[in-house]
Amino acid sequence: MSALVVAIDAMSGDFGPHCIVPACVSSLAEIPSLHLVLVGQAPLLEELIARHPSVDRARLRIEHASDVIAMGERPAQTLRNKPDASMRVALELLQEGRVQACVSAGNTGALMALSRHILKTLPGIDRPAMVATIPTSRGICQLLDVGANVDCTAEQLYQFAVMGSVAAQALGMSRPRVALLNVGTEDIKGNQRVRMAASLLQRATALNYIGFIEGDGVYRGLADVVVCDGFVGNVLVKSSEGLVAMINGEIKAQFGRNIGARLVGALALPFFRRLKTELRSGAYNGASFLGLQGIVVKCHGASGPKEFQGAIRRALAEIQQNMPQRLHGRLEGFLTNH
Amino acid sequence: MSALVVAIDAMSGDFGPHCIVPACVSSLAEIPSLHLVLVGQAPLLEELIARHPSVDRARLRIEHASDVIAMGERPAQTLRNKPDASMRVALELLQEGRVQACVSAGNTGALMALSRHILKTLPGIDRPAMVATIPTSRGICQLLDVGANVDCTAEQLYQFAVMGSVAAQALGMSRPRVALLNVGTEDIKGNQRVRMAASLLQRATALNYIGFIEGDGVYRGLADVVVCDGFVGNVLVKSSEGLVAMINGEIKAQFGRNIGARLVGALALPFFRRLKTELRSGAYNGASFLGLQGIVVKCHGASGPKEFQGAIRRALAEIQQNMPQRLHGRLEGFLTNH
Known part of the structure; x- marks a missing residue:
């Protein structure tokens, strides 16, 4: 099986990296072909990862992003004012083809707005x-x-x-x-x-x-x-x-x-x-967000580690199903002939 | 306790009078101060009531209404075209003060439209x-x-x-x-x-x-x-x-x-x-419908006899709470001062 690479908005959710890092460590142990890119404040993430000395660092990379989008922020503001937010940087990795999916437990409205802005929707959606x-x-x-x-x-x-x-x-x-x-x-x-x-x-x-x-x-x-x-x-x-x-x-x-x-x-x-x-x-x-040119999975803000792992599994399933391409192929007929 | 009189849209619901008549008989046995007026096709209702010889007919009256409103009928049409529908006749009994509440398991939209037309809403609603x-x-x-x-x-x-x-x-x-x-x-x-x-x-x-x-x-x-x-x-x-x-x-x-x-x-x-x-x-x-000048309780169309009895109990509770008058008294202050 080829490598599956997922970007994680590691600063997201009500419990942030303290919940997400252990979830990622468990997912890596569970799925040997999985690679993760944790996006967020590098010093904090390094410290949290260091608590798990057995983790395979070859499959766990950190991408620094200094800013965080809060749960109550207006989506339009996050578009304008937060170029270095972890959510945005994670979506940019996906847009650049450096990862195959993105998982976030952050602000739904912001994730929607940033996904549409960075990844774009499929034609007809x-x-x-x-x-x-x-x-x-x-x-x-x-x-x-x-x-x-x-x-x-x-x-x-x-x-x-x-x-x-x-x-x-x-x-x-x-x-x-x-x-x-x-x-x-x-x-x-x-x-x-x-x-x-x-x-x-x-x-x-x-x-x-x-x-x-x-x-x-x-x-x-x-x-x-x-x-x-x-x-x-x-x-x-x-x-x-x-x-x-x-x-x-x-x-x-x-x-x-x-x-x-x-x-x-x-x-x-x-x-x-x-x-x-x-x-x-x-x-x-x-x-998951359907209709984007890329795979984005949203966890509820109150997710615990087990639920975050579930979201990573969902992202992997969509990578294997080749979801955006599959949708793209089917949409044309449906959306032009009605 | 003084008599409590409730009009029943006896032709309503998916199972009609075959379900509603037994429910009414049980309610009369359960609540000694209850009087019911069954509105619908008299011959059919008489026949169904005759199956319960022990029922106290002094507390169970039939009001004939020849027509029935179907579940899929448009509310606007029922307003115009069905002057003798059981639902309408039941609401008219309420409007005339001959009963204190009305219970129906019929078409929600029609019940809403007829209730507003016949009973009117409370001022400000x-x-x-x-x-x-x-x-x-x-x-x-x-x-x-x-x-x-x-x-x-x-x-x-x-x-x-x-x-x-x-x-x-x-x-x-x-x-x-x-x-x-x-x-x-x-x-x-x-x-x-x-x-x-x-x-x-x-x-x-x-x-x-x-x-x-x-x-x-x-x-x-x-x-x-x-x-x-x-x-x-x-x-x-x-x-x-x-x-x-x-x-x-x-x-x-x-x-x-x-x-x-x-x-x-x-x-x-x-x-x-x-x-x-x-x-x-x-x-x-x-x-129940709140905001009308009268007590109207709606059962789901698929109600069985037990659930219809529950609706009759709800109607009685609202009679005892004097709900429309209570609402009227409180609404004025709320709705004018905001």
């Missing part, structure tokens, strides 16, 4: 979409957008449907069922945007568009690709994560009371832990 | 909101809107916040924490509508506005009232219900495998059944 893989009762579902685009036009929802379908095909599905998230399944339901997107999709014969889907249908596994604007998708994934955490907490509280109940808890909790991880990894961590 | 009570890890939360208004202005979101706060106070909370649902908690996050609504709410000193909340914060119980547009709220409640159903299914599948696991299942399932009921009753059934 107005705005990239953040896609998450979520578990369903029948397998998995590609949900997009999950937060990069809080307002979307019908045309953008159409583009998301096309990109989601190609992404699902890359995962081995031959004819992914594509649905539009709505408040009901009847034609008259929803707002104008979603109804206009539906009429665009009905005409796209190359897509397996199955119509509207409601929130419960997502987890019932009625579609392989579910399309919505980033506000709705973000609320869906985050509320799901909150609900699982609540159930988890109640199970713990209920089943800690006596021996029988404790047994239940002991047996049930691993299941919940797994579900929580699946939801987090789909929802919060390792959501 | 542009559009009523559908509010659901959902469980959180710290208690309950009033979520609005959950599907009556798929597009909302900032001003409408502000009005929803005020109405939700009054509704939470009616449930005994002295200073309900009000939050706006968003994709992040930083000021710059979200779309223009939500940021404008935030600036309106920041100036409303009589409200306990605590800022933006993310999807996970809803179930973490960070607010008592969560405000969003009806598209987002509908997706939140329905996806939550789907997620719980999925977890329930997995628990059953996992824990059916051996004796130890079966024990777990037997102990865990009642918990999930309760949670599912709580979510369904909050989300799908018994969401």
Whole structure:
């Protein structure tokens, strides 16, 4: 296997390099063909790496970047005022072809703005979409957008449907069922945007568009690709994560009371832990930006090391799937013939 | 206790009177002060009631209405073309003061349009909101809107916040924490509508506005009232219900495998059944329309008899809380001083 090189925005996320460096060290140990470029303040990164003497430094390089983009900064400002921010430098490495993907747990809006500015979108794509893989009762579902685009036009929802379908095909599905998230399944339901997107999709014969889907249908596994604007998708994934955490907490509280109940808890909790991880990894961590001329994976700011590792794995999968090229090849037919 | 009289749109919902009549019979048995007026096709309703010979007919009256509004009908058409629809006749009974509340499992859009047309909104309210009570890890939360208004202005979101706060106070909370649902908690996050609504709410000193909340914060119980547009709220409640159903299914599948696991299942399932009921009753059934000059409770179309009974209980609670008058009394101060 040839070398896989990923740039890491090492200063990003709520916990910054103190969380990201150990995640990178673990990923290097897990994946022998992986090379990482940690982008950020070199002295700090060197110090944190030194705590792991067994790490293979031949596969772990530091690229100095003096500045950091904060979580609350306005995307437009980060474009103008931070030429040496770790996020920007990591994306520039990708644009220059020195790495094959970029992973960040930073400010979503800034990552979106910088990615579009530095990498550019694929021809025919107005705005990239953040896609998450979520578990369903029948397998998995590609949900997009999950937060990069809080307002979307019908045309953008159409583009998301096309990109989601190609992404699902890359995962081995031959004819992914594509649905539009709505408040009901009847034609008259929803707002104008979603109804206009539906009429665009009905005409796209190359897509397996199955119509509207409601929130419960997502987890019932009625579609392989579910399309919505980033506000709705973000609320869906985050509320799901909150609900699982609540159930988890109640199970713990209920089943800690006596021996029988404790047994239940002991047996049930691993299941919940797994579900929580699946939801987090789909929802919060390792959501990728589709539609860029390059592979960018976004972790939730609150990611822990395990979730950051999940995002690195997601980036590797997209490198192996050759995602941007695959999308580029499929988009032309879809976006010109509708 | 004086008589409580509720009009039932008996032809509504996916299962119609075959589900609603048994629900009404059970509710009458459960609540001695309850009187019901079943609105719909009299011969059919008589036939279905005759299957319950023990029912107290002194408290169960039929009001004939020949027509039915289908789930896929356009609201505007139902306004013009169906003067004798069961939903409309039920709302007219309410408007005439012959009943104190109305319950329907019918077409949400039609119920909204007919309610506004027949009952009118309270002064200062542009559009009523559908509010659901959902469980959180710290208690309950009033979520609005959950599907009556798929597009909302900032001003409408502000009005929803005020109405939700009054509704939470009616449930005994002295200073309900009000939050706006968003994709992040930083000021710059979200779309223009939500940021404008935030600036309106920041100036409303009589409200306990605590800022933006993310999807996970809803179930973490960070607010008592969560405000969003009806598209987002509908997706939140329905996806939550789907997620719980999925977890329930997995628990059953996992824990059916051996004796130890079966024990777990037997102990865990009642918990999930309760949670599912709580979510369904909050989300799908018994969401009330706030902001009308009258009490209207909407059940999800797929409601079973138990959920329809829950909606009748919700209607009774609002009669006892004197909800429209309570809202009217509080709205004036809120809506003129901001």
